[in-house]
Amino acid sequence: MTDSLASGSTGRRRKILATGGFAHFIHDGFTDTMYVLLPLWAEAFGLSHSQVGFLKMCSSGALASFQIPAGLLAERFGERAVLVIGTIIAGVSFALLGLAGGFAALIVTLIAFGIGSSTQHPLASTIVSKAYDGGGRRAALGTYNFSGDLGKVAVPVTVATGAVAIGWRESVMAYGVIGIAAGVLIYFLLRRFDAGDRPRSEPVQEAKADAAPPGWGVRDRRGFSVLSIIGMIDTGARLSFLTFMPFLLISKGAAVESVGFALALVFVGGAAGKLLCGLIAERVGIIRTTVITEVATGGMILALVALPLTPALFLLPVLGVALNGTSSVLYGTVGDFIDPDRQARAFGLFYTLGVGSGALSPLLFGIISDAGGVELTLNLLAAAVFLTLPLCAFLTPSLARLKI
Numbered sequence: 001m002t003d004s005l006a007s008g009s010t011g012r013r014r015k016i017l018a019t020g021g022f023a024h025f026i027h028d029g030f031t032d033t034m035y036v037l038l039p040l041w042a043e044a045f046g047l048s049h050s051q052v053g054f055l056k057m058c059s060s061g062a063l064a065s066f067q068i069p070a071g072l073l074a075e076r077f078g079e080r081a082v083l084v085i086g087t088i089i090a091g092v093s094f095a096l097l098g099l100a101g102g103f104a105a106l107i108v109t110l111i112a113f114g115i116g117s118s119t120q121h122p123l124a125s126t127i128v129s130k131a132y133d134g135g136g137r138r139a140a141l142g143t144y145n146f147s148g149d150l151g152k153v154a155v156p157v158t159v160a161t162g163a164v165a166i167g168w169r170e171s172v173m174a175y176g177v178i179g180i181a182a183g184v185l186i187y188f189l190l191r192r193f194d195a196g197d198r199p200r201s202e203p204v205q206e207a208k209a210d211a212a213p214p215g216w217g218v219r220d221r222r223g224f225s226v227l228s229i230i231g232m233i234d235t236g237a238r239l240s241f242l243t244f245m246p247f248l249l250i251s252k253g254a255a256v257e258s259v260g261f262a263l264a265l266v267f268v269g270g271a272a273g274k275l276l277c278g279l280i281a282e283r284v285g286i287i288r289t290t291v292i293t294e295v296a297t298g299g300m301i302l303a304l305v306a307l308p309l310t311p312a313l314f315l316l317p318v319l320g321v322a323l324n325g326t327s328s329v330l331y332g333t334v335g336d337f338i339d340p341d342r343q344a345r346a347f348g349l350f351y352t353l354g355v356g357s358g359a360l361s362p363l364l365f366g367i368i369s370d371a372g373g374v375e376l377t378l379n380l381l382a383a384a385v386f387l388t389l390p391l392c393a394f395l396t397p398s399l400a401r402l403k404i
Contacts, residue, residue: 012193016131017140019189020124021147023083026182027120028148029155029175030094030113032267034059035242036156036260037097040168043256045102049247049374053366056243058107060359062114064352070119071126071348079123080187080196086119087183095176098169121355122348127196129335129347137335142278142328149271149324153264160260217342223398224337228350230290230388230395231330232357237385238323239358240365240377241301242266247374252309262316269320277325286399287392289329296322298385305378326388337398 038052047055073082093113100106125141132140155175162171190196218224245266246259254262273293281289300319304312338346369377 013131013140016190016193016195017128017143019186019193019195020128021144022182022189023087023120023124023186024144024148025151025154026087026179027090027117027151029151030090030179031059031063031117032152032242032263033156033159033172033175035246035263036160036163037168037172038243039246039250039256039259040163041106044168045106047103049244049366049369050363051103051366053243053362053364053369055103055106055110056239056362056366057359059110059114059117060239060355060362062111063118064114064355064359066115066118067122067348067352067355068345069348071122071345074123074126074196075345076198078196078198079127080190081198083119083123083127083190083196084183084187086116086123087186088180089113089116090120091116091176091179091181091183093176094179095173098171098173098176121351123196125334125347125351127190131195139279139282141335142275145278145324145328146271146275149267149274152267153271156267157260157264160257163260164257217339217346218337219339220337220398220401223395223401224334224346224350226391226395226398227330227333227337228353230391231327231350231354233384233388233391234294234326234330235354236357236361237297237381238327240361241323241381243362244365244369244374244377245304247369248305248378249309249312251374252312254309262313265313265316266320266323269317270324271320273321273323273325274328276321278328281329286329286333287396290326290392291389293322293326293329294385294388297326298382301378301382301385305375333399 034056038055041047041055042049042052070082070086090113093109093116096109097106097113100109125144128140128144129137159168159171159175162168162174165171242263246254246262249259249262250256277289277293297319300315300322304315304319307315334347334350365377365381368380
């Protein structure tokens, strides 16, 4: 059986979706626990906001840089093998963070972690996208994204609780071991469901490969470019907000140990946002959904800066809905612009651009925060979010041409 799963049973598709969602849960647990660890590292090693932003850049930059290679490797060796190896590398690197003795050690380990983490988004997305090629792709990817947000909710709180109980080093090492075990489990699950397998040199597949368009397989370059730019702004603003939001709350009087709880509030809303916005976009349209979520995101960031601590905490779940909801709409639309035989590399390109923006923006806003304070930083972030609104007008003609 091949990886073209459009003809597979509904039950099998759901099992593949569940496995992809599990991979997303584990990996998003890794990446978003960083927002808990950054203030702890700043306190433990005496780091400035610029150094905090640089650490986030190292992790996100490595993640962004290796997503396209991950997609290309998957075309040769299959999504399953590359995804599993990357998951195990991420788990080992995360565990090694518990042994880091300073700024330089964190940099090296975070780069290795980012390389391992780079495999999940493009390859798990591709596996799910192929499974639902016959219909329901956007809703399936919304569910896949929802699974990742469950990891964002559960893992940072768990690691933060462990940091208080047994120390951040031990807590980090424990989740790293869980990640290694998860990589092994993902391998056996995908193998059982015959998903993400190595491409086969059967005559039918060779003919299909010959029929595939060369290069990236982009069906509408203008539309894909505008979608990618919106994704870059959205991801850059989101990752920068999550990096410096804990410092804003600390400046309002929150304890460092409570940052995990505050992030959980954002991610609870984000989990609902990614699930609901993918479904809403199917009904009211991609452009309307994107405009609503981006306006809400920018406005609530401005409100968060102005509010005292307690009202700010109550706002966080609502902000999370808008903050993370846009990405489901964008991710679910990528496949519509790409030929099915080029989705692994195209998803890799899309995620590379987005996470690349997310890698550079924390460093930039960290420098701004050191110079002008964290409140100025978040106000500028809100302004950046509003830049997506005029871009939506440029995306509309492409969506109409492709009848999306």
